[in-house]
Amino acid sequence: MKVIKKIKEMRHISQEVKSKGIAIGFVPTMGALHEGQLKLIDVAKKNADFIVVSIFVNPLQFGADEDFTAYPKTFSRDTKLLDSRGVDVLFTPSDKEMYLEGYETYVELPELSSVLCGASRPGHFRGVCTVVCSLFNIVAPSLAVFGEKDAQQLIIIKKMVRDLKLDIKILSVPTVREPNGLAMSSRNVYLTDEERKDSAVLYQSLILAKKLVARGERKAEKIKAKMRALISSKPSAKIDYIEIVRKNDLKQVETLEKMKIDVSQPFRVEIKDDFLIAVAVWFGKARLIDNITLQIPKLSVSKNSKNYH
Amino acid sequence: MKVIKKIKEMRHISQEVKSKGIAIGFVPTMGALHEGQLKLIDVAKKNADFIVVSIFVNPLQFGADEDFTAYPKTFSRDTKLLDSRGVDVLFTPSDKEMYLEGYETYVELPELSSVLCGASRPGHFRGVCTVVCSLFNIVAPSLAVFGEKDAQQLIIIKKMVRDLKLDIKILSVPTVREPNGLAMSSRNVYLTDEERKDSAVLYQSLILAKKLVARGERKAEKIKAKMRALISSKPSAKIDYIEIVRKNDLKQVETLEKMKIDVSQPFRVEIKDDFLIAVAVWFGKARLIDNITLQIPKLSVSKNSKNYH
Numbered sequence: 001m002k003v004i005k006k007i008k009e010m011r012h013i014s015q016e017v018k019s020k021g022i023a024i025g026f027v028p029t030m031g032a033l034h035e036g037q038l039k040l041i042d043v044a045k046k047n048a049d050f051i052v053v054s055i056f057v058n059p060l061q062f063g064a065d066e067d068f069t070a071y072p073k074t075f076s077r078d079t080k081l082l083d084s085r086g087v088d089v090l091f092t093p094s095d096k097e098m099y100l101e102g103y104e105t106y107v108e109l110p111e112l113s114s115v116l117c118g119a120s121r122p123g124h125f126r127g128v129c130t131v132v133c134s135l136f137n138i139v140a141p142s143l144a145v146f147g148e149k150d151a152q153q154l155i156i157i158k159k160m161v162r163d164l165k166l167d168i169k170i171l172s173v174p175t176v177r178e179p180n181g182l183a184m185s186s187r188n189v190y191l192t193d194e195e196r197k198d199s200a201v202l203y204q205s206l207i208l209a210k211k212l213v214a215r216g217e218r219k220a221e222k223i224k225a226k227m228r229a230l231i232s233s234k235p236s237a238k239i240d241y242i243e244i245v246r247k248n249d250l251k252q253v254e255t256l257e258k259m260k261i262d263v264s265q266p267f268r269v270e271i272k273d274d275f276l277i278a279v280a281v282w283f284g285k286a287r288l289i290d291n292i293t294l295q296i297p298k299l300s301v302s303k304n305s306k307n308y309h
Numbered sequence: 310m311k312v313i314k315k316i317k318e319m320r321h322i323s324q325e326v327k328s329k330g331i332a333i334g335f336v337p338t339m340g341a342l343h344e345g346q347l348k349l350i351d352v353a354k355k356n357a358d359f360i361v362v363s364i365f366v367n368p369l370q371f372g373a374d375e376d377f378t379a380y381p382k383t384f385s386r387d388t389k390l391l392d393s394r395g396v397d398v399l400f401t402p403s404d405k406e407m408y409l410e411g412y413e414t415y416v417e418l419p420e421l422s423s424v425l426c427g428a429s430r431p432g433h434f435r436g437v438c439t440v441v442c443s444l445f446n447i448v449a450p451s452l453a454v455f456g457e458k459d460a461q462q463l464i465i466i467k468k469m470v471r472d473l474k475l476d477i478k479i480l481s482v483p484t485v486r487e488p489n490g491l492a493m494s495s496r497n498v499y500l501t502d503e504e505r506k507d508s509a510v511l512y513q514s515l516i517l518a519k520k521l522v523a524r525g526e527r528k529a530e531k532i533k534a535k536m537r538a539l540i541s542s543k544p545s546a547k548i549d550y551i552e553i554v555r556k557n558d559l560k561q562v563e564t565l566e567k568m569k570i571d572v573s574q575p576f577r578v579e580i581k582d583d584f585l586i587a588v589a590v591w592f593g594k595a596r597l598i599d600n601i602t603l604q605i606p607k608l609s610v611s612k613n614s615k616n617y618h
């Protein structure tokens with residue numbers, strides 16, 4: 001595995017690989033790798049013949065009060081893991097080269113970035129989109145792989161790629177969990193033993209929501225109240241948000257029901273409304289997030305619209 | 310010359326051309342072509358072997374009260390001109406495909422976009438950057454050519470390319486003028502005969518500024534006052550702005566002098582301060598812009614900094 005620091009050198013490698021007709025698969029990371037990220041690499045390898053992983057702790061996506069300087073760094077361990085996983089290039093640019101003097105260009109999706117983690121972390125997704133866009137322009141991959149644990153990030157990146165006409169396929173990989181259900185995250189190292197035990201409640205709250213929906217509950221407020229009660233039972237938990245949103249636009253819903261078909265529309269509109277149940281909870285110094293996607297099988301249609309089934 | 314409407318088809322052509330190792334030169338336009346834009350194409354042809362010109366009147370860069378729907382359209386004339394100039398592909402995407410349903414991704418340079426035309430036209434440069442970024446991603450050129458008449462646009466695009474690590478060389482071409490000095494622009498068709506005559510004063514005011522500087526005048530306010538008096542002498546002129554700014558950051562200056570070297574800095578910093586004198590003036594329905602760049606030859610240094618010469 002080659003370790004490349006300079007943008008120019010990375011570009012040169014990508015150009016050479018592509019000139020041979022070989023597809024590049026890319027996994028951007030901030031290092032401190034865990035099994036979840038290694039799964040992304042496995043998926044990249046299944047879908048591309050040359051794998052680039054970046055490690056770049058991106059200052060632009062951290063708020064002033066956040067853990068940028070404390071973010072865990074395990075570089076030599078990461079390097080060994082990536083090498084043994086069959087990665088071709090590890091790209092580790094410097095802050096200085098990524099953000100040249102007088103830097104001021106931002107890529108932003110204001111609507112999708114204003115809710116959920118974006119509401120708690122203003123500027124976060126602007127930072128993510130900007131750096132991912134730059135990394136894409138340097139690495140020039142055919143596909144890139146992201147984790148479903150960061151559901152909002154995945155949705156935003158997919159839309160950015162679509163909107164800015166980037167010729168890159170975005171693949172996603174289901175969340176990898178610890179035996180107790182805790183979603184793997186580089187930030188889990190911040191947890192004390194007790195917090196780690198308590199934090200299992202995140203996934204338990206999502207499973208509870210799923211069960212409630214399976215039993216017929218459709219009111220978002222009722223589901224959220226029960227999740228809140230369960231999470232709050234852990235003394236170390238401090239809830240940031242519990243939200244139920246429509247997955248295509250991240251808008252909050254009151255009821256988990258398929259959107260009614262508007263019979264005033266002349267043509268049937270394809271209605272995709274998967275729901276995302278997402279939580280963010282502080283345990284000590286760690287702000288942890290988790291989510292599940294729910295599909296509501298039944299299609300409710302208004303009485304006048306039978307012919308639109 | 311091929312005329313291509315579909316993004317997918319344009320991408321396919323670009324990939325094929327690039328796979329043969331041929332460099333693509335790109336000139337994005339809004340059509341209603343004039344000799345100024347045709348010069349951009351000549352420069353593209355000198356520097357690349359396959360030339361793509363786009364015609365796309367980008368709704369995102371027009372304000373609500375601006376001339377989006379009235380913007381001149383001379384498509385069949387444009388097509389003939391481009392064909393005769395040796396263009397390989399004319400790319401004319403639809404609004405609908407460029408801005409898909411639910412579009413919400415923006416590329417923005419907030420500082421450089423807040424002054425000059427950006428102050429008069431909020432959102433304009435966000436629209437320009439966003440569409441240019443998308444067009445770059447579709448056409449995948451090695452180089453792109455822009456006119457120096459749109460000085461602020463050129464500076465912003467260059468910085469966007471640098472910041473987002475786009476692997477595209479930006480070339481620029483000096484303003485092409487009518488015999489009376491009026492800078493060529495698609496919007497000149499809005500002018501009545503009288504306004505067209507009067508509008509020669511734009512370039513005359515820039516020449517006046519240049520003369521004043523050559524005679525030793527360094528106070529921006531004095532230069533601007535004389536330019537203002539000259540332009541105001543034309544009854545149809547309505548000044549939007551007259552500005553003198555440092556070209557590297559578009560910040561207003563009080564005096565046209567090389568920045569003093571800060572002797573508290575341990576190393577000599579390279580100081581590039583060309584000045585941009587820029588004007589925007591309404592003549593009837595047409596908002597016309599023009600500019601010149603001035604280089605101030607003498608380097609002023611503070612008394613304590615002789616060793617930094």
